[in-house]
Amino acid sequence: MSTQTGSLEKLLGDQLQSARTREPAAAAWIDRTFTPAVVAALVGACDEKSSAIELKPGKEGGYSVVVPPLFVRVAILAEPREKARERFAKKGRYKSLVNAAANSWRYKDSRAAAFCLLVNGRAPEGEWLEMTLFPLSKKDKAVPAVLPAGLLTPDEEKRSRKVIAVTQKKARAIKFPPPLSWIRLKVVAAFAVIIGALYFLGLNPLAKHQINHLGAGGQAGAHFSIAEVALGLLEGRSSFDAFKLATPKAASAEEEKERVASADQIVADLGMDDLLRKRFAVDEVSITKPLLRLERRADGTINVGEIGQKGPEPTTGKPTDWVGTIKDWAEKLRKREEERRKKAEEEKKKPPVAKSTGVRADYTEKVTYPYENLPGAVVRKLKAQALEIRFDDQTGSMKPPPIKNGTIEITNLSSRPEVMADPINLSISGEVEGGGKIEITSVIDLRKLTEGGLVTEKNLMQFNVKGTGLPLQKVVQAFAGDSLNATFDKGTVDLNAEVRLDHLDALLVHSPTAGSPLFSLHDVQMTAKPGSKIAGLDGAQFAQAVNEVGDLDFTDLEIGGTLLKPEFKWGDSIKELVTSGGKAFAKKQAQKGLEKGNEEAQKLIDKQLKNQSPETKKAVEDAKKKVGGLLEGAGGSLFGPKQPAPAPPPPPPEKK
Amino acid sequence: MLILMWIRKIYKSLSADASPSAIAFAVLFGLTLGFVPLLSPMALFLIASLLVLRVQISAALLAMGIGKLLALAGLSALFNPLGRMLLTPESTHGFWTWFLNLPVIAWLELDKVAITGGAFLGLVIGAILFFPIMKFVSGYRRFVHDRLAQNKFFRWFTNFWLIKGLRFVFIGTGIDA
Numbered sequence: 001m002s003t004q005t006g007s008l009e010k011l012l013g014d015q016l017q018s019a020r021t022r023e024p025a026a027a028a029w030i031d032r033t034f035t036p037a038v039v040a041a042l043v044g045a046c047d048e049k050s051s052a053i054e055l056k057p058g059k060e061g062g063y064s065v066v067v068p069p070l071f072v073r074v075a076i077l078a079e080p081r082e083k084a085r086e087r088f089a090k091k092g093r094y095k096s097l098v099n100a101a102a103n104s105w106r107y108k109d110s111r112a113a114a115f116c117l118l119v120n121g122r123a124p125e126g127e128w129l130e131m132t133l134f135p136l137s138k139k140d141k142a143v144p145a146v147l148p149a150g151l152l153t154p155d156e157e158k159r160s161r162k163v164i165a166v167t168q169k170k171a172r173a174i175k176f177p178p179p180l181s182w183i184r185l186k187v188v189a190a191f192a193v194i195i196g197a198l199y200f201l202g203l204n205p206l207a208k209h210q211i212n213h214l215g216a217g218g219q220a221g222a223h224f225s226i227a228e229v230a231l232g233l234l235e236g237r238s239s240f241d242a243f244k245l246a247t248p249k250a251a252s253a254e255e256e257k258e259r260v261a262s263a264d265q266i267v268a269d270l271g272m273d274d275l276l277r278k279r280f281a282v283d284e285v286s287i288t289k290p291l292l293r294l295e296r297r298a299d300g301t302i303n304v305g306e307i308g309q310k311g312p313e314p315t316t317g318k319p320t321d322w323v324g325t326i327k328d329w330a331e332k333l334r335k336r337e338e339e340r341r342k343k344a345e346e347e348k349k350k351p352p353v354a355k356s357t358g359v360r361a362d363y364t365e366k367v368t369y370p371y372e373n374l375p376g377a378v379v380r381k382l383k384a385q386a387l388e389i390r391f392d393d394q395t396g397s398m399k400p401p402p403i404k405n406g407t408i409e410i411t412n413l414s415s416r417p418e419v420m421a422d423p424i425n426l427s428i429s430g431e432v433e434g435g436g437k438i439e440i441t442s443v444i445d446l447r448k449l450t451e452g453g454l455v456t457e458k459n460l461m462q463f464n465v466k467g468t469g470l471p472l473q474k475v476v477q478a479f480a481g482d483s484l485n486a487t488f489d490k491g492t493v494d495l496n497a498e499v500r501l502d503h504l505d506a507l508l509v510h511s512p513t514a515g516s517p518l519f520s521l522h523d524v525q526m527t528a529k530p531g532s533k534i535a536g537l538d539g540a541q542f543a544q545a546v547n548e549v550g551d552l553d554f555t556d557l558e559i560g561g562t563l564l565k566p567e568f569k570w571g572d573s574i575k576e577l578v579t580s581g582g583k584a585f586a587k588k589q590a591q592k593g594l595e596k597g598n599e600e601a602q603k604l605i606d607k608q609l610k611n612q613s614p615e616t617k618k619a620v621e622d623a624k625k626k627v628g629g630l631l632e633g634a635g636g637s638l639f640g641p642k643q644p645a646p647a648p649p650p651p652p653p654e655k656k
Numbered sequence: 657m658l659i660l661m662w663i664r665k666i667y668k669s670l671s672a673d674a675s676p677s678a679i680a681f682a683v684l685f686g687l688t689l690g691f692v693p694l695l696s697p698m699a700l701f702l703i704a705s706l707l708v709l710r711v712q713i714s715a716a717l718l719a720m721g722i723g724k725l726l727a728l729a730g731l732s733a734l735f736n737p738l739g740r741m742l743l744t745p746e747s748t749h750g751f752w753t754w755f756l757n758l759p760v761i762a763w764l765e766l767d768k769v770a771i772t773g774g775a776f777l778g779l780v781i782g783a784i785l786f787f788p789i790m791k792f793v794s795g796y797r798r799f800v801h802d803r804l805a806q807n808k809f810f811r812w813f814t815n816f817w818l819i820k821g822l823r824f825v826f827i828g829t830g831i832d833a
Contacts, residue, residue, distance in 0.1 A: 187707050276759035361727075361735035361770035363693060367743045370756040370767060 199233070207231050211240075218248040221308040223258070236270040247306040260303050263384075264289040271378075280377040287384035290408075295392040296325060305329070322391075322400065323480040330563050334504040337459075375416040382410040387430060391478075400478035401471075403438065406430030417446040418457070436470035436492065459503045464512060467495035472524060485532035485539050491524030491550075507566055509559035517553035524550060535570040537578045545578045552577070665714035676793035679712045683789055684782025686716035690723015691735065691774035698764045698771055723778060732774070739773030 198206075208229040215224035227242035245261040265288040274281030295303040302325050387406030393399045411425045423445035431437050445458040470476070472488035481487065497519065498512040511518040525547055528539030535542060546552055556571020670679075689702045706716050727735075743752055756766055766772045813819060 182710050184708055184710050191704075191708070273759065276762070277757050278762035361732040361774065363696075363768055363770045365736060365740075365769045366767050367752070367769065368767070369749055370753040374757070 203231055204229050222246065222248055233270070236272045237267065238270060239265060239267045241265050245307070247303050248309065249306065258303065259293055260307060261293065262291045263287045274378070279374065282379045283381065285379055285382040287382070289386045290384045290388070292387070292389045293392065294389065296322065296395055298394045300325070300395065322478070323483045327563055330504055337504060373419045375414040375419055377415040379413040380411065382408070382413060384408040389430070397481060398478040401433040401474045403430035403432055417444070418448040420447060423447060423458070432470060432475060434471050434474050436467060436475065438465070438467045438470065440465050461501040461504070463499040465495055465497045465499060467493065470495065472521070485534050486526045486528045486543055489525040489527065491526070492522045494520045494522070501563060505562050507559060507561055507563050511555070515555065517555045518557050519554050521546070521552045524552065535568065535574050537575065542578050549577065662718065666718060670793060670796055676790040678710060679715045679793050680786045680789040681709070682706070682712040682715035683719040683785055684779065685711060686719025687723045687782045688775050688778030689716070690720040691727055691778040692771050696765055696771060698766070698775060701764055727774070731777070734777060735770040735773035737773070738777055739769030739771070742772055742776060743769055
């Protein structure tokens with residue numbers, strides 16, 4: 001493509017001169033509009049190798065000028081600003097300049113458009129050249145408005161209007177090129193195809209392979225496997241089928257034996273925004289039919305204790321019962337927490353290490369403050385239905401019955417509970433095989449709260465445990481047999497306890513509502529261990545008294561002290577039970593029960609008679625007199641005059 | 657052979673119709689890439705950007721090579737102090753806490769002072785060189801293509817078979833000079 005800069009300059013000059021001569025009225029406008037800078041800008045474009053304006057020698061002398069649409073736009077844009085003109089004069093690819101200019105400027109002056117029309121109209125061969133004017137925004141006014149009257153011949157004007165009409169029509173349809181010219185769309189498309197293919201065809205099998213490969217080795221602190229995986233990263237919903245978890249020491253042959261947990265399906269709603277911020281967050285995890293298998297081995301260790309560990313769990317010596325195991329665990333956790341705190345304090349006290357001054361950069365040096373108050377992983381809600389917990393005991397002790405049809409819901413679970421806004425909430429419920437229901441709600445508050453510059457660590461665990469009809473022999477005996485000084489032969493227990501564990505150490509167990517029993521024994525038969533003491537009293541005497549009573553409420557019992565050394569604070573009722581003998585105590589208890597029943601019945605009747613006729617009230621009073629005598633032997637008249645209210649229970653001993 | 661290929665690429669970059677700003681951006685990207693470890697997320701991000709954005713890849717690779725050489729020659733000793741200077745002042749904590757937790761940015765490991773220092777140095781040098789490179793490319797094209805190529809002596813000189821041979825070896829075919 002040949003370029004003839006000088007010729008174009010001359011051509012433009014000639015055309016302008018011709019226009020001035022032909023239309024003296026427009027001369028001033030032409031001079032004002034087509035400044036030397038405008039002309040220079042256009043001429044400059046012809047210097048490019050990839051010329052914007054092509055100049056072809058005409059057949060009868062002169063030149064024909066081909067003005068590509070994009071050039072017109074550049075001309076329009078380049079004219080008003082000095083910088084644009086400079087850029088345009090450079091040897092860059094004009095297309096890029098167009099796009100760059102299109103992003104920077106808007107067409108506010110249609111003088112250049114008029115110029116283009118003029119160039120067109122005065123083309124040497126009298127041809128209307130291929131030219132399209134694209135307004136650069138919807139705000140652009142129609143071009144002829146700036147053309148001075150009589151500048152073009154009527155024919156030229158007619159034709160130019162035609163061009164403009166086409167232009168405006170096109171302008172409506174045109175989508176202005178976005179700054180995508182800076183983006184290699186083909187590469188983006190290739191990436192999209194690769195990622196799409198990987199996502200739809202290969203990502204799930206790959207993920208499954210990787211997960212199973214990691215789980216098979218046990219390096220992650222456990223053996224685990226899944227049958228199917230659907231990552232669903234676009235929807236942010238991943239599901240894993242047939243999940244199995246075993247201890248890290250489980251060889252493939254004994255995987256079944258070392259199984260800790262399994263679930264039919266785990267569905268996780270991923271927090272994609274958090275993932276982009278390099279935080280693993282799950283909005284909700286739903287687990288279908290989870291099965292947890294807790295095994296206490298002959299050496300006293302528990303299978304769950306090995307999860308997350310690389311080596312086997314150290315034995316604690318003589319195997320104890322499950323309560324003992326829980327105590328050991330709590331102690332381990334407490335020690336770990338203490339070590340962590342000590343380490344953090346030491347880190348703070350450490351003088352800053354002399355930084356590397358060598359030639360090599362040290363890529364291990366990091367700043368941590370941006371992530372100080374952010375957990376690395378969060379599970380906002382975890383829920384499970386049809387939960388089953390099985391207990392295996394290899395120590396030869398009684399095996400606790402499984403818990404079935406359970407539900408579990410945990411909220412605000414995170415890798416750094418101390419920085420979370422809310423504490424961890426836990427709720428578990430289930431049915432004990434062989435009778436009884438259990439429900440535990442818990443708040444585990446490990447937050448670090450800052451108020452007025454003062455930082456307080458909560459470290460509080462609070463459990464509300466409710467159990468009804470739990471078989472004493474199967475449940476209590478199996479769980480806490482070694483820790484108790486008695487064995488249970490039959491009976492059930494109802495439990496309503498609030499357990500507080502402060503700093504994983506200070507223990508407080510009491511009834512959540514004053515006056516209601518912490519636990520109640522029903523139809524109980526127990527045997528004290530020889531020479532044992534219960535509640536500071538002779539064990540045998542205690543057991544005999546309890547057996548005589550059969551049903552017993554422990555209202556004024558409170559457990560304090562620490563988890564390792566609990567202190568039982570028995571109220572007077574237990575001492576009274578033992579000293580006065582079971583039968584007398586039972587009678588007194590029954591009396592109390594009847595009095596309470598009386599009061600309740602009286603209240604109920606009064607309430608019901610409130611709106612009755614006087615005849616009805618009289619009939620009831622007569623009936624009360626007759627029936628009252630019959631019930632006197634059983635502890636007083638049911639409808640008789642109100643007995644003085646029973647003395648309130650003695651105040652609980654002062655809490656330490 | 658590798659050097660010859662490099663020379664050809666550089667020549668092609670300078671002579672092709674890529675815009676000078678694309679070359680200047682390529683140098684900026686390349687230098688930054690040269691100052692961070694190649695297997696870091698930051699480097700992978702920059703490589704992806706190089707591929708996706710319409711910048712001159714060969715110029716970027718050349719700049720990356722130069723950047724690596726500079727780092728090996730001792731410039732990497734500046735990465736840590738520079739990163740520390742940027743990341744550790746108390747007054748900047750708010751900004752960095754916000755910035756380093758932004759989506760995608762959080763994955764770039766800019767919490768490592770040497771990476772932040774290296775990337776910053778690359779960006780600064782790239783930015784300083786940006787306009788000179790643009791001017792150089794424009795000037796080179798104007799001189800070689802517009803003036804030199806029209807020069808009669810040059811045309812006569814380049815018609816010798818030896819010069820043609822050398823041109824073939826160092827520049828390759830398909831490019832007018």
